[in-house]
Amino acid sequence: MSRSDSPISNENFLEQIINEDLSNGFDKNKLRFRFPPEPNGYLHIGHAKSICLNFGFGKTFSSPVNLRFDDTNPEKENITFINSIKEDIKWLGFTWDSECYASDYFDKLFDWAIHLIKNNNAYVDSQDQETISEQRGIPTSPGVLSPYRERSVEENLDLFNKMKEGGFLPGECVLRAKINMSSPNMHMRDPVLYRIINHDHHRTKDKWKIYPTYDWAHGQSDYIENISHSLCTLEFLVHRELYDWLIAHIPKEKEILPKQREFARLNLSYTIMSKRKLADIVKLGVVSGWDDPRMPTISGLRRRGVPPGAILNFCDKVGVAKRENIIDYALLDFCTREVLNKISHRVMVVLDPVELEIINYPENKSETLTAENNQEDESYGSRKLSFSKNLYIERDDFKEEANRKYFRLTLDKEVRLKNGYIIKGEKVEIDKEGNIKKIFCTYDPKSKSGSGSPESLRKVKGTIHWVDKNNYENISVNIYDKLFLSETPGENDDGDITTQINNESIKTFDGACAEISLRDATFDKYYQFQRKGYFKLDSKSSKIIFNRTVTLRDNIKY
């Protein structure tokens, strides 16, 4: 097969690395990956990239993927976050092999720390944080050695045990690896392995007074779990030297030495990925919560109506590489529409209603029309629509007069009522303020949709949606816009993310009129309000409230 017609999509650099390892003799059955979130917040679209990457490798190599909570900082972590993380991963459609916790390895980690001490590779430093930080120096010049660096093994053992027993206050002392205070890599300048934290842990409760740092816990957890490839974002690249050093200095108990490799994190235009800043706008009440439909969290996107498949496609299209990137939000919208177009139930909803009366339609007549639920897929069936003399149409679907680029209803021109008849605007009733009160039209009785009559086959320029004034459901609709004003809000906020907030990011239409079928709207369905966009029933309300997921692609050129 020639290169040009190869169906194989290009593998990213990480997949190439794995394939190289395989061709160098690494046993395919020993491949194992992991997704290691810290349970200190909700997962966002950036995490989705990492999830898709790791679980994606799990699929392409038929390898297990662990879900491991990096729970080494009890002050910031809690069970709520753990539960939300698990829910989000499941919703995306992935299944983890083992559910692991770094905290499960605290005993092991402690033993290995003793091992380091005994081998003169770690020591207890009795200086405060500020002093240690000063001694570490700056990247361009070497640091200075701690005066406690040469304590005897016995003394270190003694002090470390005392740390464990709660014999010291937080900040009084730490356990440090003894590596190289002149390394150009700051992380090699005797990094802290353990610190004292007086805080109950959500799993180990009050068992521990000391907690391992990220560097001490992460690589070792990978090692314990037999992770073959530990994939993380670029900012951890400088940690790799330490990652490898620590694994090289603990007892050799495992066959597989995990390999850390780094890729660029996802950035999305007009949004922030910083968990801290996301937590800030939640705390400040800028949004209603982590799952506010405007949030870039998985739960926010879910509530907004973005289907999991769209997120998966998006992560696939975004690619994996090592350079800084800002993905155009339009790509996410495209992925969302792409799947929603196939699966959504079409319905008619008038967001901003104005009355339309059909002059020549019999006064007390009412008829039932049939409409397809999804022209992309016949299996979605059809539904009944009620039609009568008085209807509601969208206020901006009418203009008394307009140029020929305007395809909607005007006086003297014909348009089709979707699934109904062809009508012609005749006159308008205007109130004292000059607002259109009511529109009058005539209809062609022979033009009924689907009747097959010559009249019904007539070409008209526009089709508008409508709802029967005598038979509709009043609903509320949330229309969302971007939460942030700037394309790169995190870079323009001068430390205060609230300065970047778009105050018009939500508009609610409480007087929307929906066809009656929406009385039976369900949470599991995705809807398209024809000509208006894709909508999802809000999962947090008992009333009928719809959230607009995304508009339809719009090509209007006036």
Place this chain on the structure above:
RNA sequence: UGGCUCAUGGUGUAACUGGUAACACGUCUGGUUUUGGUCCAGAAGAGUCUAGGUUCGAGCCCUAGUGAGCCAACCA
């Protein structure tokens, strides 16, 4: 007067062991259409940060610049 990483159309990602740039989004045309949606057809848009070098030939290799990012938490 540090170390490391990166640099390809507007955005993102490709280009096998070097053979003069591809795909997707976006943009623009036209067609179809009972959603200004979908679908179909097509177009514009980079000569690969700069300067040298190696080579018959370089986006790919080398050197030097330039620009961007990361690192000096007892966060992850």
